[in-house]
Amino acid sequence: DAGVIQSPRHEVTEMGQEVTLRCKPISGHNSLFWYRQTMMRGLELLIYFNNNVPIDDSGMPEDRFSAKMPNASFSTLKIQPSEPRDSAVYFCASSFADTEAFFGQGTRLTVV
Amino acid sequence: TQLLEQSPQFLSIQEGENLTVYCNSSSVFSSLQWYRQEPGEGPVLLVTVVTGGEVKKLKRLTFQFGDARKDSSLHITAAQPGDTGLYLCAELKSGSARQLTFGSGTQLTVLP
Numbered sequence: 001d002a003g004v005i006q007s008p009r010h011e012v013t014e015m016g017q018e019v020t021l022r023c024k025p026i027s028g029h030n031s032l033f034w035y036r037q038t039m040m041r042g043l044e045l046l047i048y049f050n051n052n053v054p055i056d057d058s059g060m061p062e063d064r065f066s067a068k069m070p071n072a073s074f075s076t077l078k079i080q081p082s083e084p085r086d087s088a089v090y091f092c093a094s095s096f097a098d099t100e101a102f103f104g105q106g107t108r109l110t111v112v
Numbered sequence: 113t114q115l116l117e118q119s120p121q122f123l124s125i126q127e128g129e130n131l132t133v134y135c136n137s138s139s140v141f142s143s144l145q146w147y148r149q150e151p152g153e154g155p156v157l158l159v160t161v162v163t164g165g166e167v168k169k170l171k172r173l174t175f176q177f178g179d180a181r182k183d184s185s186l187h188i189t190a191a192q193p194g195d196t197g198l199y200l201c202a203e204l205k206s207g208s209a210r211q212l213t214f215g216s217g218t219q220l221t222v223l224p
Contacts, residue, residue, distance in 0.1 A: 004154075033211065043155070043200065043214040056211070091154050101212060103154025 004104035006092050012110045018080040021107045024073055025094030033101065034067055034077050035091040043091070049075065061086075082111045116201055116215035124221040125191055132187045133218040135201035141181045142205050145212070149198040155214075160204065191222045 005024040013019050025032050034046040047057040049069045057067070064083070069075040079086055089108050095101040115138045125131055135144070143162040147155035159168050161177035161184060168175045172195075174187040188195055198219050202212040 042216045045211060045213070048211055093154070100157045100160075103156070105152065106154055 004092055004094050004102050006090075006104035006107050008107060009105065010108045010110075012112065013082055015083055015111055016081045017111075018078065019082045019086075019109060019111075021077040021090050021092075021109070023075045023077070023092030023104060025075070025092070026096075026102055027073065029094035029096045029102075030072070031095045031101075032069060032075050033093040033095075034075070035093065035103075036088045037091060037106070038088045046077070079109075082109075084111045087111050116203060116213060118199075118201060118215040118218050120218060121216065122219050122221075124223065127192055127222055127224050128190055130187065130189050131191055131220070132185055133199055133220070135184045135186075135215050137182045137203070139182065141177075141184075141203050143203070144177060144181075144184050145202045145204050146175055146184070146186055147200040147202060147214075149200060149217075150196075155198075155200055188220075191220075193222045193224050196220060196222050 004026055007022045031050050033048040035043050036046055037043045044059055046059045047067045048055055052069045052072055065079055067077045087110050089106045091103050091106045093101045093103040117136045119134050143160060145160045146158045148158055149155040159170060159175045161175055164179045164181045166177040172189045176185045198217045200217045201215045205211055
């Protein structure tokens, strides 16, 4: 298996633009997580899905952030409109039941 | 909310030295995981500890879970440059869907 696949690896966008981050979890995994990592706040959970259903989105910063999981093999995290303070590395992770969470390589987002 | 504090925040040592990093909580952990994150990559699971007083070894790495399950330590013997990375502890909550709460991390640099 190729592991959790995220795209793009790097994204530079102007303030106010829409940004869409993509994630393909490991096949067979039924939980998917979106995390954000910054120097100031470390690794923060934004939202997680179980069996494609959002279970807890309390970590989503504000209404500008939204996440979807239309099927078991694909999820998106969208920021609209983007702001410079959204600059961070965004990680997607997946797991099966109570076993190990596998992380993707992340998307480094820079909003200028 | 569980607060996980890691210390030290930064650690720079010479190859061959021993070191210990710590993870402390304001309350009892359900179970605890340690991750290592290398630059440009996502965190990778090293170990999971569940039982108070538990000790696990992974080659030169020794993980200990406190008797009261409120603290944990990671000891590295004869550190090597390949051990360089960000070491993160995380609480693994039990329930119908698992999620992780990460500590702030210890950035370890092992100089050749």
